[in-house]
Amino acid sequence: MTRTSTNQRTDGQHNDMATIEMIGVRKEFGATVALADLHLSIGSGELVCLLGPSGCGKTTALRLLAGFETPDAGAILVDGDDITTVPPRRRGFGMVFQEYSLFPNLTARQNIEFGLKVRRAGKAETAATVERLLTMTRLEKHASKFPHQMSGGQKQRVALARAIATQPRLLLLDEPLSALDAQVREHLREEIRRLQQQVGVTTVFVTHDQHEAMAVADRVAVMRDGVLEQIDPPRTLYSRPASAFVAGFVGTVNRVGARPEPDGWRVLGAHVPAVGEAVTGTAVVRPEQLAVQRANGTPGVFATVTGVSFLGALTRLTLDHPDEGPLVADLIGPEADGWEVGDRAIARVRADAGSVVLQ
């Protein structure tokens, strides 16, 4: 099921940044195989998210990259150099942790300086770098605060500044937003993305949150049980998932019956083009690919509305369909108004929905 993709960004913008390769990497902890045989190659300046449920091996992969663990087999290359056994302090990578990892006895500024001082960077250079980073992360006002005086979001911004202060070849982010409130989390993920593009550093971002991964990544690597299921840009992952697991993990899906027709398939009473191989005769339909209309005396097969959730721009209807079971549809604008639990409705694949995925 492993697919490795070697397409690298070729916009030439980040030529000074590193390309990373993990070749046949395996790692066991006792009887548990944390990583089975990972092949992963990351282009220079790219941001790749490792996404998966807990225990899928994504954190192990990150810790192997950082050098905190040594693989049982395989190699890790940076720009072609084998760094598999190089200790963490000589790798020159930056890292941000899920737990707050600021040095508690140092101020925000001193934390950011730490890596530069350890490397004996010049005083003037250090000061200039730190000021620039404080501005970039909007921490000017908090520079003299100690970690216990800062909010969670501020702490993680300092950690980010500290990690990129030494101009790392690779930036590793281990669920940096998991400990934060929802509001802060969304805001900070945009900021991370902006900073990463500004600095142009090659980045690996580990998360269990598919929204986070899809929103920030150039490519998302979906992992499961120590195996890489698929690595692709978010849009491809979403529209052409390689497996049912990926389809379900990167968004909500409806699984409905599909019958072959000339030049396409019949899915929920509509004729649609489709991709994938129809192994099980099932189509994977995204909630936004469904149109729902009121059944005002129209004859036909009706679904019953069992729930209405307001998601901001979208409204999500859950329906109970007599043939297909529970369905989820995301509606936008005027279509979304006025639905109530108990309404009877006709659910169809939208005419402009594009392809659905077969399994």
Place this chain on the structure above:
Amino acid sequence: MTRTSTNQRTDGQHNDMATIEMIGVRKEFGATVALADLHLSIGSGELVCLLGPSGCGKTTALRLLAGFETPDAGAILVDGDDITTVPPRRRGFGMVFQEYSLFPNLTARQNIEFGLKVRRAGKAETAATVERLLTMTRLEKHASKFPHQMSGGQKQRVALARAIATQPRLLLLDEPLSALDAQVREHLREEIRRLQQQVGVTTVFVTHDQHEAMAVADRVAVMRDGVLEQIDPPRTLYSRPASAFVAGFVGTVNRVGARPEPDGWRVLGAHVPAVGEAVTGTAVVRPEQLAVQRANGTPGVFATVTGVSFLGALTRLTLDHPDEGPLVADLIGPEADGWEVGDRAIARVRADAGSVVLQ
């Protein structure tokens, strides 16, 4: 800024369930005012979310309802009876906690039975209730497992079943999903909503996650610094926020200049109807209210695309506008395809966007 709303659901469906009132409730912890003067009334069978950042008083309000804290002033009424000083065990409310709160020495089934046994319910009745709840929460297969053998999501489902087993008059949920993975969280919030409607129990749900609140609640109460800022159905809260804080908290907003025109306002070069009072000459425009077109040689004021995030059904563009500063637009379907960082674009309020909110 406090608005209390006394509109109660009048669909008559849950007449056997309780109405809850908090009248002028105040609570201080030392020098901190956790709740200033809370007036809140919850209709029978309604699900109300208390939403706000950490420290806004939402958890204090819940603990006052549960009876774990006593208010410094004010009263709490259930169906008109003053229960302000009734101890928790006599309130007959169910509660689900953020931390896993299952009794570690009891199986899932024994946990669910606990409240019934304490109340000396009949054996046959207890067994029937527990079986029904195990089925409703899809835990049949896990009934004999101990808490340490279950996943986080399973534990919280058992906690939910345990809380509703005693047919509580009020169900209190204290961030029940915060400790879970993103995927499980979304799934379980739908399940909570479904169960709550099935059982018809009046429910108060505390969360810091605006998506969660908007998705599950009949009404959302937005709190800030111990004060209730607004309580309204999600849709109203989203389209007619009472304050800038609420607007920002329940979703992403753009703040752009607004000039009065006959019969409406000029916002981002478009004529739009508007609601609210124009105190600051600023309009609050939701990302999905913006249309973005490519600036193919068209004359006019151009924005620059600074980021493209894929959010599944939506694609989010961040733009830098020469007059209005940073803007965020959510695009759908074909409109969303092909944008790259650096593209030049025209951002307008959509013709079908409806009203924007003035401040």
Place this chain on the structure above:
Amino acid sequence: MSAPAVRRSRGGAVARWTFLGLLALFFVVPQLAMARFAFQNVPVVMLDSSTVLQGWSAHRLIEALAEPELWVSARTSVVLAALAIALNLALLMPLAVLVEVYRPRLRPLVTAVTLLPWVVPPIALVVGVAATFRQVAPWFLASPLSLVPFYALWAMPFTYRALDAGLRAVNARTLVEAARSLGASLPTVLVRVLAPAMSAAIVASAGLTGALVLGEFAFASLLLKNTLPTYLVNYQRGAPQAGMALALTVMVFTAVGMAGVVHLLRRRGLGVSTVGV
């Protein structure tokens, strides 16, 4: 794609294991010396590396076990341990629950106070109390049971910490609130929720109190009571090697007993290491 063999860096690991090995020696060497002294039927001056395997025998231990006074003092010690455990649990379990669940703000104060018996020289306590009572209420010190309050006080820092850590490990506050919201009364909460959830911590704190009491010498000696440790000291004066054999045996028994309890609890999924012990 080549998958080159992995060369692990061994230097760090070697340094770490060396350090651990040296520490282990620090523990094992004295024990081995004592064991040889006690159980080898070899003159002490000849106990060197060439005689490691000669003349091992348990006859001195058997001799020592035949003394009836040993069993009298052992019985006293066991009774003292049981009473100290009971007194401590009765006082400290409610205190720990009270502080953890109802009055978390008292925690720093109570934590500090329960530490006092180790911070103030315990000897001052014995000397002081003994002197006072000898003058004011001599009847109090007549029975060996007068040691119980001293032992309870002395074991308190540990007992309290074990209980407190246990309560926090099982998230006692939330458990109690869940049980109360389900309609349980305070006795029900204590008996049906907290006690079973905390059984590991309770057993651990009881076991440690017991072990401390069984090994305590200063109080008993100063108050002139015959307990197992005072007996051991006296007996060893007359028969150094047999005394040592006896001491080692007590040591091994206590350690094995503790390990057995911990193991039983682990098998029931109640990890003792989680209760901070």
Place this chain on the structure above:
Amino acid sequence: MSAPAVRRSRGGAVARWTFLGLLALFFVVPQLAMARFAFQNVPVVMLDSSTVLQGWSAHRLIEALAEPELWVSARTSVVLAALAIALNLALLMPLAVLVEVYRPRLRPLVTAVTLLPWVVPPIALVVGVAATFRQVAPWFLASPLSLVPFYALWAMPFTYRALDAGLRAVNARTLVEAARSLGASLPTVLVRVLAPAMSAAIVASAGLTGALVLGEFAFASLLLKNTLPTYLVNYQRGAPQAGMALALTVMVFTAVGMAGVVHLLRRRGLGVSTVGV
């Protein structure tokens, strides 16, 4: 909208405070009795409630402080405490870091082993080692400094737990990994990251080791060394009330010293209560 006055339920609160009050009495009454015995210039048989305020005087304490031998033994005890602290920190700080940061799987084993000095009757250790060395290497027991390893071993359970709790409280593993990824060598990590972050735990564990050593009687007595506690016991035999005054003074000094250190650390934002002490 009416806001009725709140009627709080006071019953539970009364019960709780009563319980706490009784516990406080359990601590305070013996201390008060000792203080009266030591500092009231009133015949012991007349020490009842009617004479609480009569004849308080520090003259017995002043007498006791004039004894030169007191200062000799106090100096011995302070030296022993300092050496035991140094030995313990040197051994256990690296061990705790090693276990917490590099080998978390060894934690249960190390936790159990470091507890042994309290679980095996310490008396067995003294008796055994003393007897062995007296025969094998009598020179070892000649100096009072021979007590240092015993004290280090005896204080180990506490020192190790305080250090371990401190490491966990500051999230040492993450701090170390962050520092390493920033290019810091192991000495830099220890000196510039861990030691400052853990200063509270280090001070707490040193303070407790010191307090334990300053109050230890059994080892010193059995090995016939003159330390502060053995001096106190001897002195008190001849002059019970002056001895008690001295003992109480030592007690108060130790407690105040510990409280002062804790307070200083708190003011620097380094809460000692977070390090499990």
